[in-house]
Amino acid sequence: MTRVADALATALATAKDAGADDVEVSYTGGETGFTRFARSRFTQVGAVTTDVLRVRALVGKRLGAQQCGSLDADQVAAVARGAVDTARGAPELDVDLGFGTAEAQTPGEAATPAVPEAYNAANAPSTLMRAFDVAREQDTHCAGALKIFRRTRAVRTLHGLVCDGADAWLDLQIIAADGDASGFAGRTCRFADALDADELARAAADKATRGRGAVRIEAEPIDVVLAPAAVAELVEWTSMASFGAQSVLDGQSLLAGRAGEALCDPRISIVERGGEGELEFDAEGMPRQAVAFFDAGKAGQPVTDLLTAARLGDDRGSTGHAAAIDDAFSHSPGASHLHVAAGDRTEAELIADIGRGLYVTRLHYVNGMLDPRRAVTTGMTRDGTFLIENGAVGGGVRNLRFTDSMLECWGPRLGGLGNQLRNVPTWWTPAGLVTCPAMLIRKFKFTGQSR
Amino acid sequence: MTAYADIAQSALDAIAGAEGLDYADARVVADKRDSLVLRNHAVERIQRSTSAGVGIRVLIHGAWGFAAEPEATPAAAERAARRAVDIARGVAAAGGERVRLAEEEPQRGSYETPVDIDPFEVPTDRRVADLTAALDVLRGDGDDRIQSIAANMRWDRTRTVLATTEGTRTDQTITFGGAGISISTRDGETNAHRSYPFDFEGGLASVGYEQIDRLALVDHAALIRDEALALLTAPDCPAGRTTLILDTPQLALQIHESCGHPTECDRALGDEVSLAGASFLTPDKLGRFRYGSTKVNLTADSVTPGGLGTFGWDDEGVPARRTPLVARGTFVGYLSSRETAEALSLGRSAGCMRAESWSRPPIIRMINVSLEPDPDGPPSLEALIADTDDGILMTTNRSWSIDDLRLNFQFSCEAGWEIKRGKITRLVRNPLYTGSTPQFWGGCDAICNEDAWQIWGLASCGKGDPVQAMAVAHGCAPARFRDVEVGCSR
Numbered sequence: 001m002t003r004v005a006d007a008l009a010t011a012l013a014t015a016k017d018a019g020a021d022d023v024e025v026s027y028t029g030g031e032t033g034f035t036r037f038a039r040s041r042f043t044q045v046g047a048v049t050t051d052v053l054r055v056r057a058l059v060g061k062r063l064g065a066q067q068c069g070s071l072d073a074d075q076v077a078a079v080a081r082g083a084v085d086t087a088r089g090a091p092e093l094d095v096d097l098g099f100g101t102a103e104a105q106t107p108g109e110a111a112t113p114a115v116p117e118a119y120n121a122a123n124a125p126s127t128l129m130r131a132f133d134v135a136r137e138q139d140t141h142c143a144g145a146l147k148i149f150r151r152t153r154a155v156r157t158l159h160g161l162v163c164d165g166a167d168a169w170l171d172l173q174i175i176a177a178d179g180d181a182s183g184f185a186g187r188t189c190r191f192a193d194a195l196d197a198d199e200l201a202r203a204a205a206d207k208a209t210r211g212r213g214a215v216r217i218e219a220e221p222i223d224v225v226l227a228p229a230a231v232a233e234l235v236e237w238t239s240m241a242s243f244g245a246q247s248v249l250d251g252q253s254l255l256a257g258r259a260g261e262a263l264c265d266p267r268i269s270i271v272e273r274g275g276e277g278e279l280e281f282d283a284e285g286m287p288r289q290a291v292a293f294f295d296a297g298k299a300g301q302p303v304t305d306l307l308t309a310a311r312l313g314d315d316r317g318s319t320g321h322a323a324a325i326d327d328a329f330s331h332s333p334g335a336s337h338l339h340v341a342a343g344d345r346t347e348a349e350l351i352a353d354i355g356r357g358l359y360v361t362r363l364h365y366v367n368g369m370l371d372p373r374r375a376v377t378t379g380m381t382r383d384g385t386f387l388i389e390n391g392a393v394g395g396g397v398r399n400l401r402f403t404d405s406m407l408e409c410w411g412p413r414l415g416g417l418g419n420q421l422r423n424v425p426t427w428w429t430p431a432g433l434v435t436c437p438a439m440l441i442r443k444f445k446f447t448g449q450s451r
Numbered sequence: 452m453t454a455y456a457d458i459a460q461s462a463l464d465a466i467a468g469a470e471g472l473d474y475a476d477a478r479v480v481a482d483k484r485d486s487l488v489l490r491n492h493a494v495e496r497i498q499r500s501t502s503a504g505v506g507i508r509v510l511i512h513g514a515w516g517f518a519a520e521p522e523a524t525p526a527a528a529e530r531a532a533r534r535a536v537d538i539a540r541g542v543a544a545a546g547g548e549r550v551r552l553a554e555e556e557p558q559r560g561s562y563e564t565p566v567d568i569d570p571f572e573v574p575t576d577r578r579v580a581d582l583t584a585a586l587d588v589l590r591g592d593g594d595d596r597i598q599s600i601a602a603n604m605r606w607d608r609t610r611t612v613l614a615t616t617e618g619t620r621t622d623q624t625i626t627f628g629g630a631g632i633s634i635s636t637r638d639g640e641t642n643a644h645r646s647y648p649f650d651f652e653g654g655l656a657s658v659g660y661e662q663i664d665r666l667a668l669v670d671h672a673a674l675i676r677d678e679a680l681a682l683l684t685a686p687d688c689p690a691g692r693t694t695l696i697l698d699t700p701q702l703a704l705q706i707h708e709s710c711g712h713p714t715e716c717d718r719a720l721g722d723e724v725s726l727a728g729a730s731f732l733t734p735d736k737l738g739r740f741r742y743g744s745t746k747v748n749l750t751a752d753s754v755t756p757g758g759l760g761t762f763g764w765d766d767e768g769v770p771a772r773r774t775p776l777v778a779r780g781t782f783v784g785y786l787s788s789r790e791t792a793e794a795l796s797l798g799r800s801a802g803c804m805r806a807e808s809w810s811r812p813p814i815i816r817m818i819n820v821s822l823e824p825d826p827d828g829p830p831s832l833e834a835l836i837a838d839t840d841d842g843i844l845m846t847t848n849r850s851w852s853i854d855d856l857r858l859n860f861q862f863s864c865e866a867g868w869e870i871k872r873g874k875i876t877r878l879v880r881n882p883l884y885t886g887s888t889p890q891f892w893g894g895c896d897a898i899c900n901e902d903a904w905q906i907w908g909l910a911s912c913g914k915g916d917p918v919q920a921m922a923v924a925h926g927c928a929p930a931r932f933r934d935v936e937v938g939c940s941r
Contacts, residue, residue, distance in 0.1 A: 029521075032917055038722040041547040045538050046517030048810045048917075052502075063494060069502025069521050079501070086497055089575035091583075094493035121538055125545035143725035145916045175725045182724075249490075251598030251637040252644070307495070328807075328920045329911060331488070331496050364728060369850040370863050370940040371881065373642055378861050380854040382728075401852075401859055401885075403940075427726070427918060448861065448885055450854045 004029070007071040008156045011055045014080035016158060020057035020087070023080075023158040024099035026283045027053045028326050030151035030166075033115070035124050038143040040132040047121060054283070054325045055083040056099070061092040067325060095310035100285040102160030112150040112168040113191045119148060119170060131174065131201035138205040140176035140183075146197075147171045155285030163285040167278050170195055171425050175383055176204035180214060181396060183207025184362045184383035186229065188423045188433060190277050207361060207384040211396030217387070219400055221443035223357035223415065225350045225388065230360045230381075231340065232424035232434035235270060237368030238375045238406050239335045243272070243293050244321075245308035246332040252372050254407065255299050264297040264410040267417055269341035271295075272303055272321070275423075275433065278337060281320060288320035291335070294410075305333040340436035343417025350416050350440040352391035358400075358444075359386045359393050368406075375406035380450060401448035415440035453525055455479040456622065459614035462507050462528035466536050467616075471512040471543065474552060475616045476767060477532065478506045479523050480809035482609040485571065485628075489582050490601040492590075497575070504809035507531045511539035513549025517812040553792035553800055555769055557618035562763025564626040565756070566659035570606040573660045578604055581663050585632045588672035596680060598637045602668070604630040605652050605910070606660075607922070609808075611766070619768035627759055627908065627922060629655040629662045632672055636679045643682035643880065645675035645865050648907065649700045649847050655908035655922070656757040678866055681878050688867050688882035690938035694842030695884055696931050698832060701864055702822065703907040703925035704848045709888040710742075710749050711820040711923065713857035714776045714784070715803075716791035726916050728855030731888065732782055734795055740782040743892025748823035749777040751786055753802055759908035759922035760818030767813060769802035776820065780893075788815050807919035814915050819906065821926030825898040832929040835899055837873040843937050844868045844875065845882045850940070861885040863940040883940040891932060899928035 008025045015023040029051040036044040053076060054067040064086025066079040118127045124146055135142045148170055155163040172195060173186035185203035189195055226234075238254075247253035254263070273290035274280055281287050284306050292300040303321035304314055321333045351359060361384030370376040380401050387394040418438035426432035453461075462477035481503040488496040503523040509516050509532070516539025520527035582602035589600040606628035613621045631653015633646035647668070648654040654666045697705060713730040717723050720734070732740065753760050753771035764770050767789055776784045785795070786803040804813040829835045836844065845864040853860040867882030868875045906926035913920055 034917060036916060038724055042514065042542045042545070043722050044517065044812055044814070045515060045542050046519070046812055047534060047538060048519040049521055050810055051521045063497065065498035067498060067500040069504060082499060086499065086575065090494055090497050091579055122541050125542050129545045143721065145725060147917070173725060177724065249599065250635045252635055252642055329913070364855045365852045367850040367852045373640060374941070376940060378850065378852045380852070380859065382855050399854060401854070401861060403861065448859055450856065450859045
């Protein structure tokens, strides 16, 4: 960390000398390895090293920021001076803002473990080729990606905050396909956990095989069991639309003005909190607090960063959920690891509770912006949608479009929750996870068909 | 400081003679972005971001490897090049079919976006003043149903120096940016939102600060404020099958999702199936599939002035060009790369390989994908409405969703208007329409002429894994579609 620590110290000192009243320096960097494949061949394989350093300066009530992708001392100093210059040219903030202090800091480790041998750059292709062979035994071919992340984060402020942390994880997603049929299996885990590529390939191929000869059914409300990967997409979009403080300030969030109201079934609890081995502070160095968006069905509060907490007048202060400085899509605070409480039934028991319905493995192109106050969400099924008849999973069904209110699905139409939790990675949120169970929803509203 | 061309060359020199090396390209990229967001007249974000680095792609025994380093130095370039070779060797050793590239003449030259007013020379206080003027109008007399008003401005400049083992040496600097405004209103449990020209960072173009005057934010602020308030008491959009007119901000997204993405060759070949999905426009349909009505002509280009997909060369050195995608309703072309052009015997790449930055490998992306105007069409949206007996006009996207083959789509819009006997009769809220791509475009029976044609930029098209955000553009004139399923998104 010397290289990073030196750059952070340079930025702090330079911004202070340039006349800043308060300074925050935030660093995110690391390595991403990716092995993408399709048709059981490799399409993009690479390794990327990144350094991102942001300096935010306050001059009186004026805030400015500059960011660079380098730890070079001259560039870092220029960015620090630039942040102060930017602040001087900015209008005054509408609220009092102060960066973190020594009292707020979170102890942490800055080291990341080594990548498991089977998945390092030298061995990953042959590990995956063996998995492709497993899928080939069922006449399917594989598409997907193996990703390996090693990330470090460090934050310093003029008033003594010092935070260092690191995390690392593996993610393997496999779709096995054969003509019209496809099946999905995936796993996200820490380096220390076992990840069996062959097992995932077999599970995906089993689903694809079962989906052969998929039939078309009418798009109409029908009972469904949503697998965790499908539940995660619905939760992620609801989070993007409503769980961040900015959407509450805008009055568009389903949480706005409803704290304490019973919006969902009492079995629904959705909480943002860090998991084992995850970073415990955000890009502003604020400790990541646990935040309940739904607590036994009752609406909670949003996640905040320093600025939105000040604007909300929130007693909690920042909840430690500032946007990552390398997030290309969002600059507002947001959840990064959502936990949905498990229920008490196995997935088989949920399926057994359906006379006629569908099992949905995964969703595609979900969008939750239709009516955020009711969490109206649309999307398509994909990679393994099966008919359920008399409590048993049957043959494949062609993909369907749904459009439904999550408040209704998680409210009066919630049929049950699975007792097994799975980690599902998010695509829109860097380093994001949803940990959730399967879900039984009554009369899930399908509104259209694919082909 | 070492010249970027020398840094790129040092990467190639480091791996020259590597056993099995078929091809390599080295990109040295430096980018700069200014972003300014004001919400309710207060600063939400004011930031300049810069980065510089190298991205090296190699083909060893027909297998790709990519590596990137966050420094624009010869040492970093050499390190990345050797790492890319190691990665490609691991892939080649695992076996599989060889990648081959379509022929392309080596390129040499430079390109720079024409800019009248350099946006990076415009001081912060002028930028703030330009946005504040629009916010003042949005706030109006302070109606308490207004929940939030926002204005944003963004400017990007990227210099890319490319060198390949085939002899290409190019140097280009692309500048783009613009601004947008939005307003959210609420009355009890009823919400509304309007933006101009749309969310997704507003009206972006590959030009200079002159774009801000062209957008006329102040002129549009009063209009969207009044609409956002009126929507709170407007009736829901009626449901049923009807005639739909799309104004250009929404039509641009319709083109993006239902033409741009399905004509991406990597999707058509199944290479993106795990994430973004595939395409119904499979290679067997090329040259024969009826995509839309004979009114429908869609073209990909990287030459239209102001387009976010306009450049000198793509990121594997293919020069800017035009490629018809749909001609008189028939599917005739793909957005392609050198690899996919070879795989499908297309002859040449359409020049669509683009990378978000030095830290990402180039992948097939949209450039400017545009609906051609109808020379015989109405000259304006008003004339198109006057020519329509009964229907709905919709504008400005609110939500977007389309299936993994790019067939079944559903879009909701910020605002709609009922049309009766050639006139707008009333505003309707939460309008939504849904359909299947070929049927929808097959129902296109009118497109306005070139007088009403505009090109809109979208800078956050997400694709790839790890995800990459790309700047693309869509030109279009208002168009009419018959027999479309419409409804209300509530």
